[in-house]
Amino acid sequence: MPDKLWDAIVVGAGHNGLTAGAILAKAGMSTLVLERREIVGGCCVTEEIAPGCRASTTSYIASMLRPEVIRELELGRYGLRMVPCEPALQVALDGGRVVAAWNDASETARELERFSAVDARAFVAMTAELQRLASRLQPLFTELPPDTRASGLQGLRELLRVGRRMRGTTGRDMEGLTRMLTGSLGQFVDGHFESEEARALMLANNLYGKHGGPYQPGTLLGLLFHLLSGGEEEAQGWFGHVMGGMGAITAAMAASGAAHGMEVRTSSEVERILVQGGRATGVLLTDGTELRATTVLSGADPKRTFLRLVDKEQLPEDFRRAIDGIKMDGPCAKVNYVLDAEPQVVGMPEDAGPARRSLFTLPPSAAKADACYDRSKRGEIAGTDELFLDCVVASNVDPSLAPEGRHVMTCFVQYVPYALAEGTWETRRDELADKVTARIGEIAPNVPGAVVAREVLTPADLEDTYGLTEGNIFHGDISPDQLFHMRPVPGYARYESPVGGLYLCGAGAHPGGGVTGAPGYNAARLVIADRKKGPKR
Secondary structure: OOOOEEEEEEEOOEHHHHHHHHHHHHOOOOEEEEOOOOOOEOOOOOEEEEOOEEEOOOOOOEOOOOHHHHHHOOOOOOOOOEEEOOOOEEEEEOOOEEEEEOOOHHHHHHHHOOOOHHHHHHHHHHHHHHHHHHHHHHHHHHOOOOOOOOOHHHHHHHHHHHHHHOOOOOHHHHHHHHHHHHOOHHHHHHHHOOOHHHHHHHHOOOOOOOOOOOOOOOOOHHHHHOOOEEOOOOEEOOOEEEOOOOHHHHHHHHHHHHHOOOEEEOOOOEEEEEEEOOEEEEEEEOOOOEEEEEEEEEOOOHHHHHHHHOOHHHOOHHHHHHHHOOOOOOOEEEEEEEEOOOOOOOOOOOOOOOOHHHEEEEOOOHHHHHHHHHHHHOOOOOOHHHOEEEEEOHHHOOHHHOOOOOEEEEEEEEOOOOOOOOOOHHHHHHHHHHHHHHHHHHHOOOHHHHEEEEEEEOHHHHHHHHOOHHHOOOOOOOOHHHOHHHOOOOOOOOOEOOOEOEEEOOOOOOOOOOOOOHHHHHHHHHHHHHHHHOOOO
């Protein structure tokens, strides 16, 4: 038998689901958030990977968490504490070369002058241009995408609304934005920088989670995406360590929502979203429990939401085909370590403090990264020298994550196949982890002998454990044809769906992936506005 009638049920207690739920509860709506796992957080979690050792098992650095979300939910009041990554990024290259990108562009330029004065000047000019272009896109981050199916006067209003947000954009800006949206990262870097060190710095951190080798069109977008603002002070290109791990973000969101009456139920997997008369009426759990609501929001990805949770006959066939065509097959993995010694990166400056020693990226050359992607497309695991790795020793900045004598290091692996050409991830997971360990050992020779425990999360694990269809961390590739008014599919980019009262509030909706809270924030505001207007159907 169903229990009370809720104003809103949110499927999934990831950071977007919690953001949406907390905002709805704060607006006075009775709100229930359902989570299939035994803990909240989705992919924004802190989990124990060995006795007393906790890691941000999936997402691992806070970068674009929206200031609107931080402030409206008062996350600082509920325990969230973030400290800037300084440097923001650092690459460790063969031969003992360590190059840092600092939050002050002039300081990064001084770093690059060691290798090329030309590159130092190019970096300053490039940063200024990218910051300007990012500021043009920033207002659209928390805006409803245009209704591209609107016609007549309403269509004109939509064009004017979006146009007002782009007021002040110059012809040069339009040229730059076009280049950023369609160009390739590899060609851009090759054309602007001459030294291997500068090119490696630009390549690092700008392809993660995306399809396409660095020379494929559309890969330049990451360079701009990471300069969008984040953090409470809304700083461009902000990267932060979260004290207590990434789970502290979602714990604060859950606490904020609870203070306004939001209820969260874990170990409550949704089997089906109930629809009657063309409107969502609630959900059915896998244990047979039926829960009723006037509005349902799904934080699950579009494929899981519309191809698995909603009965086929409730959706137009062309909509289902469009959803089925979303590019997923996630191209990344994670390997999380517990070490009994801090990684000793060759070439790390002797005076480097814990913050600088806490992160190092191991990018291959652009050509090898391209080859790595090609291999992943064929279902192959890359060779050790082709691996694209991003390592964070979070316990250097936050000692609470591990007891004395232990160190927690997470490692993001870019360009691995979702579907293997030979074997299965269950039988080949250790092969990937061994290669990752060996590659890190080439830069930090003490690491292979310091491993106490490790956790391997393949794309299959990201799907099975964290509910990410095909292991895609962004709920759909971040590419120009799957962004803004095209996300998740044309005609349904404004959080609504063909089912009345059913909204998408996860990363598969605008503006996309990353721990931003923006999809949940935007969807909740739309629900509140729609509620004031009354049912549309």
